[in-house]
Amino acid sequence: MIRFILADLQRLQAGAMIVVLLVAFATALGMAVRIEERALRLGSARAADRFDVVIGAPGSETQLVLSSIFLQPSPLALVSGDVLKQLSEDPRVDHAAPVGFGDSYHGYPIIGTTAEFIEKSGFRIEGEGRNFSALSEAVVGARVPMAVGDEFSPQHGLAGQAAEEHHEMSYRITGRMEPSATPWDRAILVPIEGVWHVHGLGLGPGEEGYHDGHDQHHEHDDHDHDEEHDHDDEHGEHHIEAGHLGPPWPSDMPGVPAILVKPRTIANAYQIRGDYRTETAMAVFPGEVLTRLYATLGDARLVLTAIAIGTQMLAGTAVILVTMAHLSQRRRQIGALRAFGAPRLAVFAVVWSELLIVIGLGVAAGIGLGYAGAKALAILFARQSGMALPVTLEMSDLAFAGMLLAVAALIAVVPAIYAYRQSPAAALRG
Amino acid sequence: MLDLEMENVAVRYPDLPQPALDLPRLLVPAGSSLAVTGPSGAGKSTFINVITGLERPSAGAVRWKGQDIARLSEAARDRWRARNVGLVMQEFHLFPGLDAMENVLLPARFRHPRLPAGFRDRAAHLLAQVGIGTGRRGVETFSRGEMQRVAIARALLARPGVIVADEPTASLDGESGAAVCALLTALAGTEGATLIVVTHDTALSGRLDRRIVLTGGRCTGDSAMEAA
Ligand SMILES: Nc1ncnc2c1ncn2[C@@H]1O[C@H](COP(=O)(O)OP(=O)(O)OP(=O)(O)O)[C@@H](O)[C@H]1O
Ligand SMILES: [Mg+2]
Numbered sequence: 115m116i117r118f119i120l121a122d123l124q125r126l127q128a129g130a131m132i133v134v135l136l137v138a139f140a141t142a143l144g145m146a147v148r149i150e151e152r153a154l155r156l157g158s159a160r161a162a163d164r165f166d167v168v169i170g171a172p173g174s175e176t177q178l179v180l181s182s183i184f185l186q187p188s189p190l191a192l193v194s195g196d197v198l199k200q201l202s203e204d205p206r207v208d209h210a211a212p213v214g215f216g217d218s219y220h221g222y223p224i225i226g227t228t229a230e231f232i233e234k235s236g237f238r239i240e241g242e243g244r245n246f247s248a249l250s251e252a253v254v255g256a257r258v259p260m261a262v263g264d265e266f267s268p269q270h271g272l273a274g275q276a277a278e279e280h281h282e283m284s285y286r287i288t289g290r291m292e293p294s295a296t297p298w299d300r301a302i303l304v305p306i307e308g309v310w311h312v313h314g315l316g317l318g319p320g321e322e323g324y325h326d327g328h329d330q331h332h333e334h335d336d337h338d339h340d341e342e343h344d345h346d347d348e349h350g351e352h353h354i355e356a357g358h359l360g361p362p363w364p365s366d367m368p369g370v371p372a373i374l375v376k377p378r379t380i381a382n383a384y385q386i387r388g389d390y391r392t393e394t395a396m397a398v399f400p401g402e403v404l405t406r407l408y409a410t411l412g413d414a415r416l417v418l419t420a421i422a423i424g425t426q427m428l429a430g431t432a433v434i435l436v437t438m439a440h441l442s443q444r445r446r447q448i449g450a451l452r453a454f455g456a457p458r459l460a461v462f463a464v465v466w467s468e469l470l471i472v473i474g475l476g477v478a479a480g481i482g483l484g485y486a487g488a489k490a491l492a493i494l495f496a497r498q499s500g501m502a503l504p505v506t507l508e509m510s511d512l513a514f515a516g517m518l519l520a521v522a523a524l525i526a527v528v529p530a531i532y533a534y535r536q537s538p539a540a541a542l543r544g
Numbered sequence: 545m546l547d548l549e550m551e552n553v554a555v556r557y558p559d560l561p562q563p564a565l566d567l568p569r570l571l572v573p574a575g576s577s578l579a580v581t582g583p584s585g586a587g588k589s590t591f592i593n594v595i596t597g598l599e600r601p602s603a604g605a606v607r608w609k610g611q612d613i614a615r616l617s618e619a620a621r622d623r624w625r626a627r628n629v630g631l632v633m634q635e636f637h638l639f640p641g642l643d644a645m646e647n648v649l650l651p652a653r654f655r656h657p658r659l660p661a662g663f664r665d666r667a668a669h670l671l672a673q674v675g676i677g678t679g680r681r682g683v684e685t686f687s688r689g690e691m692q693r694v695a696i697a698r699a700l701l702a703r704p705g706v707i708v709a710d711e712p713t714a715s716l717d718g719e720s721g722a723a724v725c726a727l728l729t730a731l732a733g734t735e736g737a738t739l740i741v742v743t744h745d746t747a748l749s750g751r752l753d754r755r756i757v758l759t760g761g762r763c764t765g766d767s768a769m770e771a772a
Contacts, residue, residue: 115653121641450637453598454698455626456654457619538622539593 115460119468126468129440133433133469134476140429141480141518142487144422148511149488151415153503155408158184161296161501162400164236166383167375169193169201172396179403182213182372184501185223185297192369197395199363201375206382209234212370214309217268222258224268224302226309227374228360232291234376237298243289249311249359252285252304256293257500260302263287283308293502300500305359310368426518430525437469437529445536452538459534466523466530473522481507481515545736546609546628546705547574548595553604553614555590555761565590565601565761572754574609574705577732577739579749582758588742591758592710595740596629597621608706626655630699630737632709632728636691638698640684644676647683648698663701670697674727689720696727706738707731713745721745 123130162183170178171191180186201210211231217224229245232253239245239253243262246253254260267284285304293299375397377383383399390397441448448461485507492503548571555565565587572578580588593599594606597613600621606614608628613621625631638647648667652659671678674693683694692712699707709728713721725748732739741748749755757765 117646118639118642118650118653121639121646125641446635447637447639450633451654452622453596453625453631453633453637454651454654455622455629456651457622460654537599539598543589 115464119464119471122464123468123471126440129436130472133436133472134479136429136432137473137476137522138479138483140422140426141477141515142483143425144419144514144518145481145484145511146487146491147415147418147422148514149485149505149507150491150503151418152508153488153492153505154411157295157501157503158404159401160504161298162404164294164296165374165400166377167386167397168400169197169373169375169390169395169397170371171369171394175396175398175403176407178372178396178398179400179407181215182374183297183400184499185215185225185301186499187215187223190371192371193373193395194369195363195367196365197390198370198373199361199365199367201373201386201390202361202363204386206377206379206386208376208378210373210375211235212306213372213374214306214370217309219266219268219302222254222300222302224252224304224309225298226304226306228306230360231374232303235374237294238292239289240292243287246288246303246305247359249305249308250283250285251288252302253289253291254287254303255291255299255301255500257299258290258302260287260290262290283311295502295504297500299502306370307359430521433469433473433522434525434528437526438532441465441529441532444533448533448536449538452536461536462530462534465533466526469526469529470523473526474519477515477519477522480518481511545574546738548572548706548738548740549605549607549610550595551605551607553594553601553606555587555594555599556602563602563761565594565758567591567604567763570756570763572738572740574738575736576754577729577752578741579752579755580740580742580758581744581749581755582764586758587761588758589710590761592708592740592742596631596708597625626651627702628705630702630704630707632692632695632699632707632712634711634714636688636695638683638686638691638694641682643678643680644671644683644686644694644697645678647694648701651698652701667697667701670700673697673731687720688716689723692716692720692724693727696724696731700731700735700737703735704737706740707735709739709741709743711742711744713743713748722747725751 162179165183168178168182170182171193173191177188178190181188181190198210198212201207204210209230211228212226214226215223229247232239232245240256243253252266260266263286265284265286285302285308291298291303375386377386387397387399448465451461451464452458485505489505492505496502550567550570552569553565553567554563556563580591582588590599594601594614597606597616598621600618601614604614605612611624613624616624639650642650645664645667648671649659649663652663668678671694674697676690676693676697683691686694696712699709707728712728713724716724725745728739728741728748729751731737739752741752743749755765755767756763
């Protein structure tokens, strides 16, 4: 009987292929939407997890979060350096670190921050490496293809733009971070002072020649923190001393695009968010911003899910139609089986199992296709953003596929019953 | 070897004014052969369906060796037919993709989860008798005459007490038709089966013990009556 079913399926190849493709496509779509959506949630939540409060200049909260946590290049307005100084001296704050962008190296964004941030934000430095401790030192993320000891000169411009090299400044890599599956894996972390320096903002370690060749002022320069002219006046104390990096900050320092703040307690987090919602600053909880973003994306997901369900229903209907059309062609074949004495149940079993085999193949192919599709999307996404989307096949996905199969098994009963009830006399009539 | 006794058999269809089949009495002795002829629409296929249990008559008894199959359930008729009837049809109803041997064994495979011992040898023997080799070639590549000979071997596999054929030569050319005629009558003889054949083929009907003519569902001619 199995041989008969296989021979039958082989004979019906064309129709079977159509059904397999239909089912595979419908299953894959549903699978991919499920997998990708979960991966995006998980991946972004994971990335946002390490950061409690983000403070920037007033503007788009989403953009602030996307820029500071997902390191998406975008021209953020700067928040005054005083805010950073205040925060880092605030007893409610465990640590507060600036995030400064601007330059890149072969597409990898160079992020200016503090050594303290790397230590305290849960990034771990691999093996022999160590944190940066001088202006010309850098720590790279796990996806940056450079090794400890390598040297490089940053290229001007945001990641992804054509760039000229800043030959005057070069960094030596002192450490690599362990993978965090976040966009920070693509980042090159350097002392924020270096970023300021390269763009002629603020002062490096008090050397006269420090600003040479840095007249190309960034759009951020409108903040009055250029130090070129007050270099010789009495504000000498805000010059960062040679070799001194990170906090305590001088009283008059350049603005930064974003500040990542780790409060000591949850209550402190709420206080700080309240305190820094002012005319000049905006404090947000990244998790909250993401949740709001999901809500917006939720509509898109709903549409996708609806499309997937619609496709599945269409596929189901098409399968029934194909099968029924095909069954009426098979009336005589089925009648003949009965005429030779095949029991009705055997006829039912033949039709049902043939359909189930075909649909099962479709669902299996659909799982593979959906997973591969989700994976491919995730890889593309990770290459672009550095954020790993954890594409996983979970029990619930298999349960989902199992549910599709169960529905299909039920649907397949319809033609099988039709075949079961068919009169065997049909075999003899023309 | 089975004898057939039909009594007051009528087959009525809802949208037909008179019965498609109306046979007050028909006896077919065990081991004899009967040809059924008649114009199109006369009820010949209906007759076949009724005597093989494919269709239940609206009234009357169809007794094979005393057992009235008109009173059996559908499943029981299927079982009875599998055991007792060898069917040969105008359309051969062979299953493409399977070779001759598998086609001959197919009805048995549907009845037995495991093929009983001896079926394979029996099938090979029958195929040899109808002059078909046991190659692995799918039957869809066979000629029509070869296909009908495979169908005859299939009909005989379970050593049925009766062989029933509906226009077995109608879709064959003269030569293969003649071969099929010869095989059917010869094999029914050696197997000791009752043979009932619907046919327009006079060469075939001429070889059989008795001929009846159906017209409008009624028996309008019977060689046994004329002889008497
Ligand atoms: N299921 C049915 N419902 C209604 N009428 C039917 C049905 N089956 C057969 N008939 C009618 O019964 C009559 C006898 O049909 P049958 O098939 O037995 O004729 P036949 O003698 O085999 O004809 P042919 O030589 O063309 O095969 C025909 O008029 C046919 O239209
Ligand atoms: Mg007919």
